[in-house]
Amino acid sequence: MSKLRIAVQKSGRLNQDSMQILKDIGISIDNGKDQLKASARNFPVEVFYLRNGDIPQYLKDGVVDAAIIGENVLIEKGEGIEVVEKLGFSKCKVSIAVPKDSDATSLKDLNGKKIATSYPETVKKFLIEQGVEAQLHIINGSVEIAPNIGLADGICDIVSSGSTLFKNGLKEIEVLLKSEAVLAISPTLNETRKAILETIKFRIQSVLKGRQSKYVLLNAPNNKLEKIISVLPGMKSPTVLPLAEEGWSSVHSVISKNEFWEVIDELKANGAQGILVCPIEKMVL
Incomplete structure (x- = not known):
């Protein structure tokens, strides 16, 4: 029997929220420690546990049929991938921040400056829209330390509670976009698996409506x-x-x-x- 292959983040808060909603819609999954994939006991679904940043390419290539992923990651790496449902959890912002003692109060104050980020495509597009020229320093990891070690004048990163900015002596000066977890699908999804997805969508909508x-x-x-x-x-x-x-x-x-x-x-x-x-x-x- 054909199974819908659905990707989720392999660890972290988004993983927990993703597995919870699958549980809430009646899909029982046995996942042993460090397993890369697991099948549902009671539904034609196979879950792949992947790095968040790799999921858009897996969707494009048709390795997975669907994914629960942060909208911000799709905006950065998932051009052309369709979102079929917003899920209302794992909410965050993609924001630009500078040191608290900086004179910068808006994005325009970083014109000609350096911005460290893990979201270069998102930032490039936003800078063009705002008519600001800045040099991007691409970092995969702890972006918020960049101003403190002299790598950049500001950063662009995801912000949830704001506590990480506070701990690193940073202040938010611009919000590029707001994000939440979404259900996205591969452009190669076939009709058989699309029918399975429709059942999942219906169940998710029922759970989300109940939560609201x-x-x-x-x-x-x-x-x-x-x-x-x-x-x-x-x-x-x-x-x-x-x-x-x-x-x-x-x-x-x-x-x-x-x-x-x-x-x-x-x-x-x-x-x-x-x-x-x-x-x-x-x-x-």
């Missing part, structure tokens, strides 16, 4: 029911059930995690009581 939502149950006085329902649109409309106590109803609905506290405050202001909030594991639309 909360299930809410509450008690509402009937004389304020209409107003409370207007606050809770849900997927189609809230479920309303009569309570044993006359004049009250139980209301069940789904709300967006991003609007959670605003909605809860409005519900309370309109007389809702006994509000219970539950996480949603998966949400199939």
Whole structure:
């Protein structure tokens, strides 16, 4: 039976998040220490554990059919590779930073200066767009030490929490792009494996929708029911059930995690009581 070959980063946070979402969509993978690939026990998938920077070329060459990879890596090395789903985790920025005592406050202040980076193609394109000329010093590794040892006046690297910049005495002055993990596919993907991918996409979308939502149950006085329902649109409309106590109803609905506290405050202001909030594991639309 044909299997979908999917690449993930072989170590680090992106590896952990990638394996978690595969687990959440019901794909069980046995991976021994230092294994380069592993097959799922219950689904036609084979996982390849690769260096993040090598994955775009494997996709282009058709060695793997799909990958969970940082969007920033695709922008740097994966021209022409299609992204089929944004996954919402492993978020970061690609930013330019300079020493804290530097007079530079924007990219234009680095005109004619040296910038150290592991993302030369991304930086070159951005510099051209901004009309800035700078000399690039390409480093594979700890880019943030370059200004401290006199290699460069600034750096361009990925930034997550900003703690690495802080520890190395750097300040962010420009954000080139924002990135997150994505599901990308090979241009050589055949129809049989594309069908397997569609099943994976459907399951991932259900998990992501669940992560972005909360299930809410509450008690509402009937004389304020209409107003409370207007606050809770849900997927189609809230479920309303009569309570044993006359004049009250139980209301069940789904709300967006991003609007959670605003909605809860409005519900309370309109007389809702006994509000219970539950996480949603998966949400199939």
